[in-house]
Amino acid sequence: MPSEVDGWTIVKQKLEGSLPRGQFDLWIAPLEFCGIEGNSIRLGCRNNFHVQWLKERLQRKILDAIRSVFPDIRDIRYEIASGRIKGEEKGPREDDYALPGSQREPVGRQLSINDVLEVRPSPFNPRFTFDHFVVGTCNQLAYASSMAVATGQSFNVPSLYLLSDSGLGKSHLSHAVGNYVLKKNPRLKVRYVTAEQFTNEMIAALKNDRMESFKKKYRASCDILLLERIEFLSGKEKIQSELLYTIDELLDRGKKIICTGSRLPREIPRLHEDLKSRLSGVLVAPIEPPDFDTRFRILQKKASQEGVKIPLKVLEFMAGHIEGDVRKLESCLIGLIAKSNILGVPIDIGLARDVVAMVYERLPRVDIALIQQLVCETFDVTPQELASPSRKKRVALARKIAFYLCREYTRESLQTIGSAFNRNHSTVVYAVNDVKKKLSGGKSSLGKYVDLISRKLKIRCAFPE
Numbered sequence: 528m529p530s531e532v533d534g535w536t537i538v539k540q541k542l543e544g545s546l547p548r549g550q551f552d553l554w555i556a557p558l559e560f561c562g563i564e565g566n567s568i569r570l571g572c573r574n575n576f577h578v579q580w581l582k583e584r585l586q587r588k589i590l591d592a593i594r595s596v597f598p599d600i601r602d603i604r605y606e607i608a609s610g611r612i613k614g615e616e617k618g619p620r621e622d623d624y625a626l627p628g629s630q631r632e633p634v635g636r637q638l639s640i641n642d643v644l645e646v647r648p649s650p651f652n653p654r655f656t657f658d659h660f661v662v663g664t665c666n667q668l669a670y671a672s673s674m675a676v677a678t679g680q681s682f683n684v685p686s687l688y689l690l691s692d693s694g695l696g697k698s699h700l701s702h703a704v705g706n707y708v709l710k711k712n713p714r715l716k717v718r719y720v721t722a723e724q725f726t727n728e729m730i731a732a733l734k735n736d737r738m739e740s741f742k743k744k745y746r747a748s749c750d751i752l753l754l755e756r757i758e759f760l761s762g763k764e765k766i767q768s769e770l771l772y773t774i775d776e777l778l779d780r781g782k783k784i785i786c787t788g789s790r791l792p793r794e795i796p797r798l799h800e801d802l803k804s805r806l807s808g809v810l811v812a813p814i815e816p817p818d819f820d821t822r823f824r825i826l827q828k829k830a831s832q833e834g835v836k837i838p839l840k841v842l843e844f845m846a847g848h849i850e851g852d853v854r855k856l857e858s859c860l861i862g863l864i865a866k867s868n869i870l871g872v873p874i875d876i877g878l879a880r881d882v883v884a885m886v887y888e889r890l891p892r893v894d895i896a897l898i899q900q901l902v903c904e905t906f907d908v909t910p911q912e913l914a915s916p917s918r919k920k921r922v923a924l925a926r927k928i929a930f931y932l933c934r935e936y937t938r939e940s941l942q943t944i945g946s947a948f949n950r951n952h953s954t955v956v957y958a959v960n961d962v963k964k965k966l967s968g969g970k971s972s973l974g975k976y977v978d979l980i981s982r983k984l985k986i987r988c989a990f991p992e
């Protein structure tokens with residue numbers, strides 16, 4: 528049996544033989560062996576980013592290599608390296624591990640196998656807490672009302688509807704409620720599902736004759752229901768009526784409900800009137816895209832969670848250039864840290880500019896021209912026809928939907944939209960209202976086209992040509 532330190536050297540050799548050179552040099556070579564305690568091996572990493580990377584990409588391979596040498600090891604505990612390998616007289620100096628542009632962290636919290644393998648008894652993401660949520664004018668009401676649901680303090684909010692576009696914090700706040708409540712009282716029954724999961728579970732229950740236990744789970748045995756992405760229920764009548772009964776029973780029993788969606792309940796097509804009215808009757812808390820100040824503070828907070836200090840000028844640059852979806856802010860930040868780590872260069876404006884250009888600016892913005900292009904493709908009409916006086920049914924429908932999508936997806940004024948189609952602003956207003964009315968009526972096939980083109984827009988933005 529080799530000594531622990533020799534054993535670790537063998538583990539590293541095995542990994543060196545099985546991983547690509549660059550990956551080994553970057554992520555495994557700098558790992559410090561900090562010792563073995565019981566069934567755990569302790570490994571020192573450069574920073575939280577290093578830990579995260581290993582957890583997400585190399586965890587299984589590292590554990591396999593370790594267990595081939597130390598068969599009793601069950602888990603890996605990552606630490607932020609202190610810069611000294613246990614058992615060595617002289618370890619590398621702390622500065623040898625300093626991430627360019629970053630500040631050294633004190634020895635961090637030890638991570639257990641539960642963190643590492645993401646096996647958590649709780650369904651909630653541990654990063655999505657109230658403490659990690661940055662509050663600004665854009666999300667103040669949503670934050671305060673979620674807090675009120677969680678704590679039952681300040682003002683009594685039995686049910687809440689969080690409304691926003693994608694990536695603005697609805698799930699974060701729902702999980703924050705779950706995390707908070709379970710921490711205070713682990714015995715409470717907090718049910719967290721997306722509308723899609725709710726639907727699938729109900730279909731399975733119907734098939735397997737288990738509706739009673741399904742009902743029990745969401746009605747009798749539920750203290751807080753967190754239901755995400757309500758719009759998925761559009762057109763699913765049976766599921767909607769089950770949900771309606773569930774909501775009524777929970778509210779009758781003084782339980783709490785948080786729903787999230789990207790549209791107001793009354794604007795969701797093919798949603799039962801009773802469900803619309805139930806959901807419209809709760810406190811609706813919209814979340815707007817973050818302003819500069821909030822974006823800046825979000826970046827600051829996320830950087831400190833990664834254990835990396837980023838110069839203020841770089842944070843200002845990023846906050847100034849990345850608007851909307853907070854996921855984009857996160858991707859740019861992670862890209863920035865990764866690039867600095869991999870290239871071994873400090874984090875500065877030049878690097879930030881490259882990353883922002885790569886992650887963000889290359890994505891096409893949704894503009895009137897992109898909408899016109901996708902509408903033309905979908906309806907097989909030409910841009911000239913869209914802008915022409917033609918009243919052919921197909922062209923008129925395409926034009927109307929294009930007006931609606933321009934209002935939904937761009938910030939252009941009614942005048943600008945109108946003139947892109949040789950129309951005046953009142954024609955646009957009339958068409959947009961007509962589409963909204965038809966969508967909320969749910970009977971028209973127009974909803975299918977709107978959904979289809981919206982999906983195309985999102986795909987085009989996510990995967991630019």
Ligand SMILES: Nc1ncnc2c1ncn2[C@@H]1O[C@H](COP(=O)(O)OP(=O)(O)OP(=O)(O)O)[C@@H](O)[C@H]1O
Nearest residue numbers: 659660661692693694695696697698699825853854
């Ligand atoms: N105010 C905020 N402070 C800190 N992080 C935030 C904030 N808003 C959003 N985020 C982060 O942005 C990411 C996306 O947020 P989240 O998943 O909650 O968005 P969402 O509105 O539920 O999106 P979708 O509708 O696409 O599901 C998460 O990592 C979340 O932590």
